[in-house]
Amino acid sequence: MTTAVEVPTTGGSGGHSAVAARAEGVVKAYGSGETQVLALDNVSVDVEKGVFTAIMGPSGSGKSTLMHCLAGLDTVSSGRIWVGDTEITGLKDKKLTQLRRDHIGFIFQAFNLLPTLSAIENITLPMDIAGRKADKEWLERVVATVGLGERLKHRPNELSGGQQQRVAVARALAARPDIIFGDEPTGNLDSRAGAEVLGFLRRSVDDLGQTIVMVTHDPVAAAYADRIVFLADGRLVDEMREPTADRVLDRMRGFDAQGRTS
Template sequence: MTSQEQTEENTVTTAVANPETGGSGGHAAVAARTENVTKAYGEGETRVLALDQVSLDIHRGAFTAIMGPSGSGKSTLMHCLAGLDSVTSGRIWIGDTEITGLKDKKLTRLRRDNIGFIFQAFNLLPTLNAIENITLPMDIAGRKPDQEWLDQVVTTVGLADRLKHRPAELSGGQQQRVAVARALASRPEIIFGDEPTGNLDSRAGAEVLRFLRRSVDDLDQTIVMVTHDPVAAAYADRIVFLADGRIVDEMTEPTADRVLDRMRHFDGQGRVS
């Protein structure tokens, strides 16, 4: 086998999900995928089906947004993808590692080494400065950061002149940029963002979204973001729409107006979660 054939053999590929059924429609390298994932809460009459047979590919080196009406299952899907919640049935992979059924210790190590997280709350330690907050997860894991990569991340998110500032000395947008840099610094396989601009005003939110976009374009990062905001979703390469725990549609090359129109189609009252 030639080196080129070996490279092709080792590339993780899978079928791109069909917008209606999750079925195949081409092939692309993936950073994560789900296969017939179901998540139910409760039993009997109180049983609630949060996810219903969801099959989805998350494309590597792309920015994917997950949207849907309130109760559609979008946050549950992200939590299951990230290994923060278990599934009732089905299978999930991060890269080529199946995480469904992993023991707690191995799952914790995989999340630490392969996954980055950005949440609404910035989750910065007030006694540490920006660079200490950025490198904290690697410090805890006993790993030295790749200085060249760290410098590139800091430059990309525009924090080079704020590294010695503590959170209280930074604006909300700057604090969230620190959180973005922290997620990027360990060079994870994939970054999950749960409403990462939800606590920011529109200007600061746009700042952070531009940095997320740049991290995909310039650093080849893979990002999955749950959002209710059509403007935020428009920064993504692709939007996956959920309703009643199922993938019902998707959109590529989105605009805020197109996203808003699609969301109104799902919910006659125009509500989004």
């Protein structure tokens, strides 16, 4: 597998069907003049379809900013971003909201479940709001994948933290988005519950063909991914395929050492 897909200079995906999202020369700046801070400094990266990608880097490296820009949750100062064949830089708010609703799923540290709804009602809520009927067969596969079959009628306060996050994962998967973004999705879970959720994310890629991008600081969590891209000081500085927790930890220690010597 190649490390990157060649980026065309024109809009659209240029026929590269293997790319779920792409950033090209992205800059994200806060402030101006001498106080300007570059959160992203000329970042170009492809997100491959059907691949579990982790984004890592030291605190303040720009990893969450990159995810937010790729997902259309934040704007860029310059550069271009595509989700599938659609360039989202410059899209009007209404079109961008529709694209996120129809093509993107989100999983965050906070489970964001409605306490008055059952697990299954929370899972189907985004589709209910959009006026779309859930695909029953797909929904059953998702529920089976995340292991919630016997807990669907329970409300969030009747579920453990790990089970609540599994509901959040199922909610993201249920609408069959082109890509799912997770921002530290196991950050509020203990190691056992975190491993369960990561296992479900891994299976959703292997068994359901899902595309996932996850920001994490945890080498163990990152080892569930197929590919890791590393940021430092707002720049893409390295990439790792078929990671292990030990290899990731060694790479992150390298960032710490660079920080002490710079």
